[in-house]
Amino acid sequence: MGKSKMFLLILVSACIAIGLFWLNSDISAKKAQSFSVSTNLVQMSDENPDFAEWGKNFPEHLDMYMQMKDSTYTATNFAGSYPYSKLNRYPQLTMFWDGYAFKFDYNQNRSHYYSQIDQMETLRNNKEFLNSHGLTKFSGQPGACMNCHTGNLQNLVKKLGWVEFNTMKYWTIIKTMDGPDTVHGKKMGSTCADCHSPDDMSLRVTRPAAINSLVSRGFERDEKHGVKASRQEMRSLVCMQCHVEYYNQPTGKKVTIKAETNYQEIPDLKDGNRLVDQEVDGIELLYPWAMWKKGEPFRIEMFDDYYESVRESFPQDFIHATTKTPVIKIQHPEAELYSGSVHAANGVACADCHMPYKREGAKKVTNHFIASPLLDVGASCKTCHTQSEDYLKRQVFEIQTASAYDIRSAEYAVASLIKDITLLREEMAKLPEFAKIKDQQKRDQAISDAIKPALEMHRKSQIRADFMNAENSSGFHNPREAARISLQGVKYAKQGQELVVSIGAKYGIKIAPSNLGFEDLRKIAPNPVKINGKRYYEKPLQDNTPKELLELDQKIVPFDYQKINQASSGKTAQSPYYKAQ
Amino acid sequence: MSDKKSLSTLYLIFIFFAVFVVSGGIYTFYNANGFSYLSNDSKACNNCHIMNEVYADYMSGPHSKEIGGKPRATCAECHLPHEFLPKWIAKAQSGLSHAYAFTFKLESLPENLSATPKSKKIIQQTCIDCHSGFAENAINATTTPQHSNKDALSCVSCHKDVGHKRDF
Numbered sequence: 001m002g003k004s005k006m007f008l009l010i011l012v013s014a015c016i017a018i019g020l021f022w023l024n025s026d027i028s029a030k031k032a033q034s035f036s037v038s039t040n041l042v043q044m045s046d047e048n049p050d051f052a053e054w055g056k057n058f059p060e061h062l063d064m065y066m067q068m069k070d071s072t073y074t075a076t077n078f079a080g081s082y083p084y085s086k087l088n089r090y091p092q093l094t095m096f097w098d099g100y101a102f103k104f105d106y107n108q109n110r111s112h113y114y115s116q117i118d119q120m121e122t123l124r125n126n127k128e129f130l131n132s133h134g135l136t137k138f139s140g141q142p143g144a145c146m147n148c149h150t151g152n153l154q155n156l157v158k159k160l161g162w163v164e165f166n167t168m169k170y171w172t173i174i175k176t177m178d179g180p181d182t183v184h185g186k187k188m189g190s191t192c193a194d195c196h197s198p199d200d201m202s203l204r205v206t207r208p209a210a211i212n213s214l215v216s217r218g219f220e221r222d223e224k225h226g227v228k229a230s231r232q233e234m235r236s237l238v239c240m241q242c243h244v245e246y247y248n249q250p251t252g253k254k255v256t257i258k259a260e261t262n263y264q265e266i267p268d269l270k271d272g273n274r275l276v277d278q279e280v281d282g283i284e285l286l287y288p289w290a291m292w293k294k295g296e297p298f299r300i301e302m303f304d305d306y307y308e309s310v311r312e313s314f315p316q317d318f319i320h321a322t323t324k325t326p327v328i329k330i331q332h333p334e335a336e337l338y339s340g341s342v343h344a345a346n347g348v349a350c351a352d353c354h355m356p357y358k359r360e361g362a363k364k365v366t367n368h369f370i371a372s373p374l375l376d377v378g379a380s381c382k383t384c385h386t387q388s389e390d391y392l393k394r395q396v397f398e399i400q401t402a403s404a405y406d407i408r409s410a411e412y413a414v415a416s417l418i419k420d421i422t423l424l425r426e427e428m429a430k431l432p433e434f435a436k437i438k439d440q441q442k443r444d445q446a447i448s449d450a451i452k453p454a455l456e457m458h459r460k461s462q463i464r465a466d467f468m469n470a471e472n473s474s475g476f477h478n479p480r481e482a483a484r485i486s487l488q489g490v491k492y493a494k495q496g497q498e499l500v501v502s503i504g505a506k507y508g509i510k511i512a513p514s515n516l517g518f519e520d521l522r523k524i525a526p527n528p529v530k531i532n533g534k535r536y537y538e539k540p541l542q543d544n545t546p547k548e549l550l551e552l553d554q555k556i557v558p559f560d561y562q563k564i565n566q567a568s569s570g571k572t573a574q575s576p577y578y579k580a581q
Numbered sequence: 582m583s584d585k586k587s588l589s590t591l592y593l594i595f596i597f598f599a600v601f602v603v604s605g606g607i608y609t610f611y612n613a614n615g616f617s618y619l620s621n622d623s624k625a626c627n628n629c630h631i632m633n634e635v636y637a638d639y640m641s642g643p644h645s646k647e648i649g650g651k652p653r654a655t656c657a658e659c660h661l662p663h664e665f666l667p668k669w670i671a672k673a674q675s676g677l678s679h680a681y682a683f684t685f686k687l688e689s690l691p692e693n694l695s696a697t698p699k700s701k702k703i704i705q706q707t708c709i710d711c712h713s714g715f716a717e718n719a720i721n722a723t724t725t726p727q728h729s730n731k732d733a734l735s736c737v738s739c740h741k742d743v744g745h746k747r748d749f
Contacts, residue, residue, distance in 0.1 A: 006591040013598035020605040026684060027613050033630075358692050362630035379692035386741075388695070 033361030099321030297340025403475020410489030457496030
């Protein structure tokens with residue numbers, strides 16, 4: 001045998017030896033994963049809810065939580081966490097919220113990591129901007145808005161008192177908070193302690209508003225876990241602390257709070273700004289749930305009944321600027337819509353789809369990168385559904401686009417009604433009967449009384465369209481109820497338009513009902529807000545709607561079945577999610 | 582002379598590596614629980630922790646119930662052909678691909694596994710092998726691929742939970 005052959009043999013056997021060595025260490029490492037135990041455990045407590053501190057005991061969970069920080073560019077067809085301006089995508093909303101802060105700023109939300117940061121930065125929390133844009137009476141958001149945006153809530157409520165916390169101004173609370181001005185301090189969003197008990201990491205409900213409201217539905221209070229519930233129920237209830245419709249109920253009592261002599265929406269006390277005691281009307285955050293009993297599916301009519309029952313103490317969220325309707329603004333009622341769904345009926349919890357189990361080494365862990373299940377259909381849907389991922393994604397696409405047709409139809413109908421009522425009011429104000437009333441408020445009231453049935457239709461139809469727009473699943477959480485709610489939205493808006501025509505006719509005013517659609521509304525789509533010539537939000541915040549999404553919306557109403565069918569069969573469809581930029 | 586000497590040194594080096602490869606190979610085989618894969622024991626399939634849930638499902642299902650100290654059917658009895666040669670060929674094939682995936686592709690494996698067409702075929706055949714005695718008349722046109730094309734039903738289309746609940 002030659003020397004060179006020998007060298008080759010040695011080389012080959014050496015490579016195999018190295019390969020074996022590596023394989024062995026890989027096998028041993030993977031075996032060891034089955035027995036990993038954390039060392040250096042830290043003591044967790046409510047006093048320090050920082051995710052970095054609790055995360056020391058749960059490094060994998062902290063890693064997943066931190067992924068939310070970087071998920072900012074991921075959009076799905078109807079949601080995701082890419083923070084484009086929803087006012088730009090759905091301009092009808094600027095008509096819905098005329099006279100309210102939302103008219104100026106409403107973005108697709110980012111993930112839980114940003115919940116407090118987004119709240120601090122939104123223009124809805126900027127008194128100076130809103131005052132100079134027609135909302136002269138806006139005096140600053142109350143602390144109640146912070147209920148679901150801070151991981152420090154427990155300590156704040158303990159320190160300030162429940163009603164006092166809700167009633168104090170948002171920025172005053174920020175200024176008097178302990179801790180640094182970082183995501184580990186004042187800017188901390190949702191965190192471990194919001195859902196977990198420090199004693200044993202068991203699930204718990206921590207939001208006092210959620211606990212009070214769940215009790216109003218028939219749940220039993222529990223000192224440690226907020227309410228008594230099984231673990232599977234808790235896997236939904238912890239989400240339902242915040243993903244709900246809510247409002248600020250006046251308590252009817254005065255409270256003494258800390259207020260600023262010169263309230264400013266900045267994080268520190270300066271410019272001669274002092275804290276003084278002030279006696280004001282107390283408010284508390286509450287969910288309108290008393291009609292929705294435990295164990296029952298939610299029905300939209302329960303909101304009508306509830307808000308009717310408190311109408312004396314809480315007549316509206318705001319008065320619409322041009323129709324003068326007392327309007328209820330719906331927030332993000334995921335809990336309500338989901339409750340009657342086929343998934344809920346089968347005991348599927350929010351966490352089953354939004355926090356599916358995944359493998360970390362040999363461990364099975366709940367994914368704490370909380371996001372759309374479309375990002376990982378294999379991990380979430382396929383746990384129960386055995387069809388292919390493509391099939392499942394197509395089902396979601398079908399359900400969401402069908403719901404989107406219903407929802408957009410309701411929104412366009414409400415926008416048309418708003419336009420018609422506004423016109424009717426203008427024409428009526430010209431009639432001698434109303435023109436002779438010199439006091440503008442009295443004149444407005446006289447017209448409102450004359451057209452009250454139409455205004456009630458505005459209130460009820462907008463509640464429905466708003467409910468479906470604000471709900472984050474484009475109908476997927478409960479397609480049947482989504483269709484019913486949207487259909488009612490269309491029906492009440494059309495009834496409102498009939499009333500506008502008939503009331504107008506009574507006064508000799510001829511009104512042709514309007515029928516606004518996608519193209520009409522594009523014309524009023526707002527551009528990114530500029531302050532002093534500079535864009536208020538820096539990228540990626542408040543970018544205009546991604547063009548793929550607008551193209552999709554354009555096909556939906558009227559329903560372009562050829563293009564939608566192509567999209568659904570995968571020929572032209574964008575993937576159910578994509579990375580913007 | 583010196584040439585011969587250096588060649589013998591090379592031989593020595595080669596023998597050293599050869600011994601290392603053989604002993605290392607045996608140790609690796611042992612370390613990877615290699616011998617368990619030669620058995621018919623369902624526990625061997627659960628060496629890989631990604632099988633934990635499926636294994637737990639199997640243990641609570643009817644096929645794992647023991648009769649006379651032996652389970653009614655083990656993983657291998659459903660997932661591998663019953664004839665000697667096809668069984669060991671299939672075992673070697675899936676063994677190699679499993680080892681490859683587990684060593685190099687662990688991070689990208691899906692959370693919920695799906696059966697391959699080949700695997701589905703084997704499972705259907707093994708259902709028939711054991712149950713044909715009394716289920717023969719149920720094996721009708723809808724289950725034969727040539728009659729209903731690729732959408733043919735299989736036994737597990739209806740008897741979903743007999744093996745394990747998930748992952749097919």
